[in-house]
Amino acid sequence: MMDPVIEIEETAAAFIKQxxxxxxxxLSPRHGCCGGTARIAIAETSTPKEISTFACHQSEEVTLxxxxxxxxxxxxxxxxxxxxxxxxxxxxxxxxxxxxxTQQH
Amino acid sequence: xxxxxxxxxxxxxxxxxxxxxxLWVAAAIVAGISLGQWAPAVPEALSRFExxxxxxxxxxxxxxxxxxxxxxxxxxxxxxxxRQPKGLAIxxxxxxxxxxxxxxxxxxxxxxxxxxxxxxxxxxxxxxAGAILLGAAPCTAMVFVWSYLTRGDAAYxxxxxxxxxxxxxxAFAPIVVLLLGISNIQVPWDTVLLxxxxxxxIPLAAGYFTRKILxxxxxxxxxxxxxxxxxxxxxxxxxxxxxxxxxxxxxxVILNNPLHIVxxxxxxxxxxxxxxxxxxxxxxxxxxPHNIAAPGAMIGASNFFELAVAAAIALFGLQSxxxxxxxxxxxxxxxxxLALVRxxxxxxxxxxxxx
Numbered sequence: 345m346m347d348p349v350i351e352i353e354e355t356a357a358a359f360i361k362q363x364x365x366x367x368x369x370x371l372s373p374r375h376g377c378c379g380g381t382a383r384i385a386i387a388e389t390s391t392p393k394e395i396s397t398f399a400c401h402q403s404e405e406v407t408l409x410x411x412x413x414x415x416x417x418x419x420x421x422x423x424x425x426x427x428x429x430x431x432x433x434x435x436x437x438x439x440x441x442x443x444x445x446t447q448q449h
Numbered sequence: 450x451x452x453x454x455x456x457x458x459x460x461x462x463x464x465x466x467x468x469x470x471x472l473w474v475a476a477a478i479v480a481g482i483s484l485g486q487w488a489p490a491v492p493e494a495l496s497r498f499e500x501x502x503x504x505x506x507x508x509x510x511x512x513x514x515x516x517x518x519x520x521x522x523x524x525x526x527x528x529x530x531x532r533q534p535k536g537l538a539i540x541x542x543x544x545x546x547x548x549x550x551x552x553x554x555x556x557x558x559x560x561x562x563x564x565x566x567x568x569x570x571x572x573x574x575x576x577x578a579g580a581i582l583l584g585a586a587p588c589t590a591m592v593f594v595w596s597y598l599t600r601g602d603a604a605y606x607x608x609x610x611x612x613x614x615x616x617x618x619x620a621f622a623p624i625v626v627l628l629l630g631i632s633n634i635q636v637p638w639d640t641v642l643l644x645x646x647x648x649x650x651i652p653l654a655a656g657y658f659t660r661k662i663l664x665x666x667x668x669x670x671x672x673x674x675x676x677x678x679x680x681x682x683x684x685x686x687x688x689x690x691x692x693x694x695x696x697x698x699x700x701x702v703i704l705n706n707p708l709h710i711v712x713x714x715x716x717x718x719x720x721x722x723x724x725x726x727x728x729x730x731x732x733x734x735x736x737x738p739h740n741i742a743a744p745g746a747m748i749g750a751s752n753f754f755e756l757a758v759a760a761a762i763a764l765f766g767l768q769s770x771x772x773x774x775x776x777x778x779x780x781x782x783x784x785x786x787l788a789l790v791r792x793x794x795x796x797x798x799x800x801x802x803x804x
């Protein structure tokens with residue numbers, strides 16, 4: 345059986361709906377002080393600027409924009425924190441190469 | 450194959466610059482010494498630009514090194530502190546309650562006792578001070594690369610960096626003052642606080658507000674893919690220029706005592722392995738998953754050496770032995786950490802895959 349694009353926990357889905365019903369899952373670069381870059385999977389409740397580089401999936405009241413390399417990787421979207429510090433995070437993701445062309449996914 | 454089960458990336462994934470950092474640092478040492486010997490007017494002229502005993506060119510270079518690192522810290526990740534309590538308990542305890550003191554102990558043993566025949570007392574105290582500064586600040590940016598190379602958990606790595614940087618804001622100065630005091634190295638509190646304000650508080654606040662304002666104005670993707678891409682490489686460039694300048698002032702010390710670099714490196718190397726094995730072994734005993742244990746052990750083994758170099762220069766001056774000791778930390782950093790990456794990847798099977 346094929347993995348789902350990304351699993352969205354119930355609490356995360358509720359949070360996304362509360363924030364407008366859109367979520368973007370993408371890789372965000374982090375630069376090392378001695379050079380080098382690694383990329384971290386992150387989730388944001390907004391629509392991406394350049395939608396052409398994302399795959400779009402619609403389920404119930406949630407519109408999901410996801411970077412193709414993060415789809416069907418057994419990842420989970422979860423919510424953590426409390427009150428104003430609530431945020432989404434991508435559970436189960438390892439860091440990715442900083443070079444898009446040498447990605448391990 | 451799932452995301453977590455894939456083979457670990459190799460150091461070949463690192464760029465040319467970071468893989469051969471030791472070579473560039475060595476080249477910076479040679480370039481700096483040459484500059485100091487053949488064109489002494491250059492460092493002399495630069496040293497005249499001072500305000501309140503702070504060298505302006507050096508301060509600018511240090512900000513250039515530290516600001517890009519601070520601008521990428523996502524403090525909202527702190528919300529995840531309850532998610533991996535074991536991993537965070539280990540890394541926080543090792544980084545703040547063990548690492549500074551083992552570094553002090555090892556440096557004292559080597560510089561004040563074992564190497565006593567080769568290092569004059571005054572210089573030994575300076576090297577001890579430099580080691581204390583290195584031990585008081587865990588890695589803040591390179592840990593993302595080490596975490597990537599060991600297939601560490603991305604979300605956990607974000608949380609531990611944000612948490613350690615917050616602790617550093619309050620713990621760096623007291624630890625440094627305490628350990629320097631024990632070593633009979635007198636440094637006025639206000640000088641330590643000034644260096645904390647200049648090289649932690651200001652870049653941290655500037656980074657935080659830059660991130661917040663630019664993301665609100667231009668969006669997170671633009672911030673990551675355009676802004677950070679532009680300013681990210683400033684850190685290593687600033688590092689190399691700072692080292693050239695520093696060694697332009699250090700030329701005589703190095704030329705008179707070339708063996709000292711090796712002697713300084715010995716306790717620093719031992720400390721790196723010791724801290725890694727304490728955190729990694731503790732994680733194994735607590736059955737922490739490998740993708741948490743590896744980045745948890747890497748952050749303490751690696752140092753925030755830009756801060757250590759900055760504090761050493763601010764507290765003891767560009768020509769000080771303390772500044773030299775912190776630079777030796779930079780010299781050995783990448784080969785040592787790549788060795789630890791290899792150890793972590795080869796021992797993955799001894800850890801659980803999931804919590």
